[in-house]
Amino acid sequence: MKRIVSIGTINKRILEIAIPSIISNITVPLLGLIDVTIVGHLGSPAYIGAIAVGGLLFNIIYWIFGFLRMGTSGMTSQAYGKRDLDEVTRLLLRSVGVGLFIAVCLLALQYPILKGAFFLIKATPEIESLATLYFYICIWGAPAMLGLYGFAGWFIGMQNSRFPMYIAITQNIVNIVASLSFVYLLKMKVEGVAFGTLIAQYAGFLMAVLLWLRYYKSLRKRVVFKGIWKKQAMYRFFSVNRDIFLRTLCLVIVTMYFTSAGASQGEVVLAVNTLLMQLFTLFSYIMDGFAYAGEALAGKYIGARNRLALHQTIRQLFAWGIGLSVAFTLLYAIGGKSFLGLLTNETTVIQEAGHYFYWVLAIPLAGFSAFLWDGIFIGATATRQMLVSILVASVFFFLVYYAFHEWMGNHALWLAFLVYLSLRGIMETLLAKKIPMIGA
Structure with missing residues (x-):
């Protein structure tokens, strides 16, 4: 025990x-x-x-x-x-x-x-x-x-x-x-x-x-x-890293396409998307830190076969994730537009950003679970499940964008991005139940 x-x-x-x-x-x-x-x-x-x-x-x-x-x-x-x-x-x-x-x-x-x-x-x-x-x-x-x-x-x-x-x-x-x-x-x-x-x-x-x-x-x-x-050790090393490599390719493709799709709508929209993504990037730096904690602690407790400590750690990581997401949402709602004013003095860009700002407010709560599960899955070396999750989310990113961009314009790009972030977390939550030690 x-x-x-x-x-x-x-x-x-x-x-x-x-x-x-x-x-x-x-x-x-x-x-x-x-x-x-x-x-x-x-x-x-x-x-x-x-x-x-x-x-x-x-x-x-x-x-x-x-x-x-x-x-x-x-x-x-x-x-x-x-x-x-x-x-x-x-x-x-x-x-x-x-x-x-x-x-x-x-x-x-x-x-x-x-x-x-x-x-x-x-x-x-x-x-x-x-x-x-x-x-x-x-x-x-x-x-x-x-x-x-x-x-x-x-x-x-x-x-x-x-x-x-x-x-x-x-x-x-x-x-x-x-x-x-x-x-x-x-x-x-x-x-x-x-x-x-x-x-x-x-x-x-x-x-x-x-x-x-x-x-x-x-x-x-x-x-x-x-x-x-040794052959067996190298096979495990490359099988784990192959899945992470393919997962990273999906990240790169979605990120680069997000920039490219914004650029195709003109320099003002590109500037707006670039500025608003800085708020997502700032949030990601914080959540990545907790994802790293998930990697280290989940792997440690899985290696030690300590299921109780693992489940306690996962619960606390998600408590931190929810708390920080709410805090960032409130912070961006109160001071996000002022922060944009520090990044640029182009009034046209700042005014245009106001039309899309509510999408940014949804990012912390929509995206925090994907960061945390990624860290936990890496610690568990459950990289295949992580890859499946991002593949599904990436497909839906493009489906949503192409389904709605004709009449929603740049809003469709942000909607697709939020669906992509949310689906990663949802898929990983479902797949976590099938992973030894993590599943109840």
Whole structure:
């Protein structure tokens, strides 16, 4: 019989993982924002365009390979719950090794990747030239970034989200100092910003290695390469990560189509959708932190076969989710339009945004369960169910949009997005009942 864990203890464990993860999430966009801010003072809009295009390429690339973090987190947390420290160590080496292999493939294919990107993204010759320079420098950061995904997922699986937070903060500090030094002291331009980003990426990876060596000394003697690439273990690793990869593709497709559909309706609608999505993004940073807590704790209790603590944790996660969703809805209702005024002084855009603002108010309550279940499913390595849920939701996104956009216009896009978010949560709630340990 597993002992009962008090509600206070569970909430403490949730917040210990969620709060550092939220801070890490908020710092991630700063890397791109810092680059844009620096080149924004170089005297030509082409520099901003180049950083925007280059940043978009890497965001897509690294977003697609985000399965390295998520899959590692779920499997590590389960091994940690079982107290299987040999497997815990093998998972880190396996994940980082696969990440480095993918990075080598990206380096080898950098030319066709870039040409394919510019086939899809139309840019002026000057922006394309500058973005190419930025890409060919930053692509060498792929080993650091993909290796760091393995470390980040492993740390979270070990119930430690503080180290990824420290790494994210360090990366931003290094990026600011390095980029400013290259641009203003060495008189570089886009290439200076690119080198600053590259150095920050390797600083983060080096810090992850050093933190592991310093604080996980007891695991170092367990580092043996025998069994890391065992067929059965690799099959499970890739089956879990395959589902997460396909799920991420669905996310990318829906997100990019949302932007594209808005752009097809004119620059004002595109601007409105972009601004309103910032409110969704802010909410997602918070809920992702609690999803990370779901990954770590659900995996741990599943590995320990502690069904009671698992169910207590799920209930408390949803209590936090409901509370935060209500709070964000009230916050946006009271101050959301004022927040938009901070982002732009274009009165036309702000006025137009008022026509769609009520859709944003519905996002927190419609979407919070999808974030939380994603985290719990990753911790349970129930990735097939997560994939099925987002496939169904993505299909309905397009069905709703094409069914209503002729007479609802941009409102149909927001309706489709809300249906997509809601269906993910509904489907996962239904499928959770069929998952061992989670189902009653």
